Amino acid sequence: MKVPFSYLKEQFGNPDHIWKDVRKVVMRGDFTLGKEVGEFEKKFAAAIGTKYAVGVNSGTDALFLSLKALGIGAGDEVITMPNTFIATAGAIAATGAKIVFVDCNDEYVIDVDQIEKKITSRTKAIMPVHYAGHPADMPRIMALAKKYNLEVVEDACQGISSAIDGKIAGSFGAAGGFSLHPLKNINVWSDAGIITTNSEAMFRKLILLRNHGMKNRDEYECFGYNSRLDTVQAAVGLHIIKQLPMITRKKIEHAAIYDKALGAIPQIKVPPRRPGVKYVYHLYILQVEQRDALLKHLNDAGIEAKVHYPIPLHLQNCCKSLGYKLGDFPVAEAQAKKIITLPAHQHLSRKQIDFTIKKIKEFYQK
Numbered sequence: 001m002k003v004p005f006s007y008l009k010e011q012f013g014n015p016d017h018i019w020k021d022v023r024k025v026v027m028r029g030d031f032t033l034g035k036e037v038g039e040f041e042k043k044f045a046a047a048i049g050t051k052y053a054v055g056v057n058s059g060t061d062a063l064f065l066s067l068k069a070l071g072i073g074a075g076d077e078v079i080t081m082p083n084t085f086i087a088t089a090g091a092i093a094a095t096g097a098k099i100v101f102v103d104c105n106d107e108y109v110i111d112v113d114q115i116e117k118k119i120t121s122r123t124k125a126i127m128p129v130h131y132a133g134h135p136a137d138m139p140r141i142m143a144l145a146k147k148y149n150l151e152v153v154e155d156a157c158q159g160i161s162s163a164i165d166g167k168i169a170g171s172f173g174a175a176g177g178f179s180l181h182p183l184k185n186i187n188v189w190s191d192a193g194i195i196t197t198n199s200e201a202m203f204r205k206l207i208l209l210r211n212h213g214m215k216n217r218d219e220y221e222c223f224g225y226n227s228r229l230d231t232v233q234a235a236v237g238l239h240i241i242k243q244l245p246m247i248t249r250k251k252i253e254h255a256a257i258y259d260k261a262l263g264a265i266p267q268i269k270v271p272p273r274r275p276g277v278k279y280v281y282h283l284y285i286l287q288v289e290q291r292d293a294l295l296k297h298l299n300d301a302g303i304e305a306k307v308h309y310p311i312p313l314h315l316q317n318c319c320k321s322l323g324y325k326l327g328d329f330p331v332a333e334a335q336a337k338k339i340i341t342l343p344a345h346q347h348l349s350r351k352q353i354d355f356t357i358k359k360i361k362e363f364y365q366k
């Protein structure tokens with residue numbers, strides 16, 4: 001039995017209803033900042049519970065432009081964690097600010113207890129990552145930010161619909177950056193991203209920054225970028241966002257089945273699940289003994305398990321100039337050797353999930 005990681009074949013197997021709306025955009029020639037962009041932004045802001053949303057051309061730009069809108073640049077420091085996708089750190093580096101890493105905890109999110117000792121007079125912002133769809137401890141992070149007068153930009157690229165006590169990720173900080181990449185929970189047909197914010201000033205700045213700083217056709221308020229959300233992608237997004245509750249519910253159901261069945265295996269560690277927290281499992285990640293052998297066993301059986309990610313950022317070549325070394329972030333380093341991601345997407349059948357569980361049990365019984 002095949003258990004694929006990607007769900008694009010099923011999700012877009014019959015895209016005629018979406019094509020109809022894409023066709024409308026094409027027929028109108030409304031390609032740049034067309035009406036679907038505004039409509040999608042409204043729907044997205046409503047889904048996250050923020051006053052505003054600004055569509056941009058990727059999740060990376062959502063983070064980068066948020067930092068730029070806050071005036072962050074050379075000479076500043078931004079705190080984040082090393083066990084994330086490169087784009088988190090890349091967005092900070094692109095502003096000219098220095099990346100400062102803080103280790104993660106058992107839930108794969110930033111260890112709030114270790115943030116304070118990394119704050120210096122140059123620290124301007126914290127960028128927590130709602131990694132794998134596990135929301136970082138935002139109430140504590142916001143309290144720290146308030147104490148030290150720091151900005152918070154949430155990397156919510158993997159965390160859409162995750163929440164703490166009903167407050168949704170992306171609505172806590174000055175801004176939340178989301179990715180709409182084809183393999184994200186809300187996905188379109190190419191690269192795209194969106195920023196949420198409750199601040200009108202931030203909203204106005206972001207509208208300028210994503211479109212060359214243009215106030216109107218003839219007046220340029222500041223230097224900006226070409227980072228508009230494509231109208232075609234917004235038309236696709238308007239369809240997919242309707243599925244957000246279903247996608248989220250299915251992933252949560254699948255994770256609960258895995259948690260129950262696999263949590264009982266002594267060689268497997270299911271991350272802690274905090275009460276009051278809604279995890280949305282963009283990635284369903286466990287820590288397991290003999291990871292590489294299990295990965296091979298599953299892949300050989302047709303189960304597309306993966307590792308997100310085997311090398312933490314502080315040990316990557318691109319981060320060499322930051323001066324970190326092996327041993328600096330022991331939790332992230334230990335996890336990198338043990339983590340495995342199982343397919344958990346909305347199109348999996350119960351049979352595929354049970355087959356995955358059976359194959360894992362079989363591996364440890366050997």
Ligand SMILES: Cc1ncc(COP(=O)(O)O)c(C=O)c1O
Binds near residue numbers: 059088155180
């Ligand atoms: C944690 C994290 N941050 C940022 C990004 C960047 O998003 P994008 O690929 O849309 O630029 C991603 C997506 O891959 C991500 O997983």
